[in-house]
Amino acid sequence: MxxxxxxxxxxxxxxxxxxxxxxxxxxxxxxxxxxxxxxxxxxxxxxxxxxxxxxxxxxxxxxxxxxxxxxxxxxxxxxxxxxxxxxxxxxxxxxxxxxxxxxxxxxxxxxxxxxxxxxxxxxxxxxxxxxxxxxxxxxxxxxxxxxxxxxxxxxxxxxxxxxxxxxxxxxxxxxxxxxxSTDRPRYIAALREALAPVKHLMCEDNQRRAETNPLRVLDSKDPNDQELINNLPKIADFxxxxxxxxxxxxxxxxxxxxxxxxxxxxxxxxxxxxxxxxxxxxxxxxxxxxxxxxxxxxxxxxxxxxxxxxxxxxxxxxxxxxxxxxxxxxxxSAETTTTKLDAYIAPLGIPQNAAALALARELRRAGLSVEVGDGSFRVKKSFEAADKVARHIVLLGEDEVSTGILTVKTFATGEQVKVDKSTLASHLRT
RNA sequence: GCGGCUAUAGUUCAGUGGCAGAACGCCGCUCUGUGGCAGCGGAUGUCGUGGGUUCGAAACCCACUAGCCGCCCCA
The missing domain is CATH 3.30.930.10 (Bira Bifunctional Protein; Domain 2)
Incomplete structure (x- = not known):
């Protein structure tokens, strides 16, 4: 199969x-x-x-x-x-x-x-x-x-x-x-007439075109036939x-x-x-x-x-x-820049998974693009995964869930700050 | 529809008759709340498909399929 x-x-x-x-x-x-x-x-x-x-x-x-x-x-x-x-x-x-x-x-x-x-x-x-x-x-x-x-x-x-x-x-x-629609047939007739005495000098393809579709002779790329083609009647004159x-x-x-x-x-x-x-x-x-x-x-x-x-x-x-x-x-374009998400939310333990998804829902409803990790990931793995797809990582551990003060790191600058949940969305937009 | 070249790991490719390979990427560990660096380890796979030659085929032969290049034509 x-x-x-x-x-x-x-x-x-x-x-x-x-x-x-x-x-x-x-x-x-x-x-x-x-x-x-x-x-x-x-x-x-x-x-x-x-x-x-x-x-x-x-x-x-x-x-x-x-x-x-x-x-x-x-x-x-x-x-x-x-x-x-x-x-x-x-x-x-x-x-x-x-x-x-x-x-x-x-x-x-x-x-x-x-x-x-x-x-x-x-x-x-x-x-x-x-x-x-x-x-x-x-x-x-x-x-x-x-x-x-x-x-x-x-x-x-x-x-x-x-x-x-x-x-x-x-x-x-x-x-x-x-x-x-009347000019074109007259031109094609003239083209046939002009091709008749010279077409035997042209390449095989052009000899065939001269018979089947004389207009196509005009866009032939054969270098030897160019002079002959240039001497053919011009459509503008018809x-x-x-x-x-x-x-x-x-x-x-x-x-x-x-x-x-x-x-x-x-x-x-x-x-x-x-x-x-x-x-x-x-x-x-x-x-x-x-x-x-x-x-x-x-x-x-x-x-x-x-x-x-x-x-x-x-x-x-x-x-x-x-x-x-x-x-x-x-x-x-030398570089195809892949657009990154605004944020990656990294729950630091399985108990934070639910809160992470709830936070993602809030941010997404605020118009941000967000990916959510998994609490079973090691912190290192979360950072690596986040850096591939997002501009910021939002760490969500026990402390963050209980205080509502979140840890946010910006990959481009390496800068890490504490951000209150109420201002998180505007912080992530930058 | 015609002619030519090509097909091996996720990717780019090496391998011209004798153990299936490199680089990058991927996964794991060093390292249980801070990645990118480094070290160590691992998996990569119907060698496009089918047949043939041979003790033995990724390699040679045939057919097929697909991609690319040229022609034809068009966007």
Whole structure:
């Protein structure tokens, strides 16, 4: 009989690492609140069709990475249907937007989510089969301003602030516009045409991409092909007037905010629904992520709602790879400081155990974090145990219980004082 | 999905065919109301799993599993 383990590509998150996860999520929630975002929680599985139509039948995510199963009908009134664990959250949010007629309020919807996503890829550092995303979506009817470039710039500026507040250093914003849903096909056609005479000079991978997905040739890292790639048509030359102006206004607003960015005409993204503004935040190599250097990605999806049978509802959003964010934070901070409890209460004999727990109850109710030892421990053992988890040790022997004057030692300073029970809580806070 | 590297104590790792090891950590004692230092002692374990070669396998071979690296792709 083999022992049971977390399945491939999944993992347990344990303390103290979970403290970091909670800090990241709390910071994200606080920042989102300042920008007027509200939380949305959508189901972890959806109809397979949602992702096929939303993310795109031809994408790798849909064609080979989804956890899909046939959900059997359990009664004559039920019908069997194909269900899928969500590989991303944007399609689910837009589905909810349509289903609850959020557009009918006329208001701009600013939504955020935090939750697990599932893709059946080969696991690697920073790439898991169950991974966590922190994302936001801004969408609504055109009259709500959902299409405005100021929405794009606001989202990007918020991300820059969030990463700064989290303490991520050296992030870079890569920015591009992939144009409208009519610009893109024209560009892809031109790309195919330009690739036809030169692709035989390129590496094997790029020859294949030239056939299957010409946009992907653009982010090839093959050093020999760089010159050929640089000579390919640029998407910027295929944007219609409206998309060009839109992109210019996004950049202008970012400049005004002082958010640094690099326009990267070769930035392409793998999901079919992206239009106009697309972006990635990356960190340099060697800062925890290996080759998965994209911390987060996102873009505008002006046609997604219609693709899913909904009303016109342009929008923009992003998803942060929370696992990657955590890896980067761990790599960038030399020391992971574990937060210590306020106090450790050490009963000096078994008769003091009950009093120790009663004292702990009082202190905990006063808002302090407290651990309680055991009267059977030797004093030395109590000190050692206390020093590992707490900033102060409170000694509770016969004398202390009878007089209410407690002995408190502070580990950082080695200072030991007698403290009356009535002032204990305030003393321990220091 | 493809290619490569790796898997030994809680952790980091050494051990290339002959008794399962080191450091750190852990537990105990020196030391029954004052720890961190020191001394002494102790436990670390299915050597990833299964099979094979051999008198003998942690080591060599095969398969599997997992992790990491690269590709693909993406967050």
């Amino acid at each position: 083999s022992t049971l383990k977390a399945v491939r590509g999944t993992r347990d998150l344990l303390p103290p690492e979970t403290d970091l996860w909670n800090r990241v999520e709390a910071t994200a929630r606080a920042v989102f609140a300042r920008y007027g975002f509200g939380e949305i929680r959508t189901p972890i599985f959806e109809a397979t069709e949602l992702f096929a139509r939303g993310v795109g039948e031809e994408t790798d995510i849909v064609s080979k990475e989804m956890y899909t199963w046939e959900d059997r009908a359990r009664a004559a009134s039920e019908k069997a249907q194909s269900l899928t664990l969500r590989p991303e959250n944007t399609a689910g949010v837009v589905r909810a937007y349509i289903e609850h007629k959020l557009g009918d309020t006329g208001n701009l919807q600013k939504l955020f989510y935090i939750g697990p996503q599932f893709r059946r890829e080969r696991p690697q550092r920073g790439r898991y089969r169950q991974f966590w995303q922190i994302g936001v979506e801004v969408l609504g009817p055109v009259s709500s301003g959902a299409e405005s470039p100021i929405r794009d710039a606001e989202v990007l500026e918020m991300l820059a602030s969030l990463l700064d507040e989290l303490g991520i250093r050296n992030w870079q914003l890569q920015l591009n516009s992939v144009g409208s 944007l219609d007037e409206a998309s060009t102006a839109h992109f210019a206004q996004v950049r202008e607003a970012l400049d005004a905010c002082g958010v640094p960015y690099t326009v990267n005409p070769r930035l392409v993204r793998g999901l079919d629904y992206y239009t106009r503004t697309t972006f990635e935040f990356t960190v340099p190599d060697g800062q925890g992520l290996g080759t998965q250097n994209a911390l987060l990605g996102g873009g505008r999806y002006d046609g997604l709602s219609e693709m899913l049978g909904g009303p016109r509802a342009p929008g923009i959003g992003f998803a942060i790879g929370e696992d990657r964010l955590i890896l980067t934070l761990q790599a960038q």
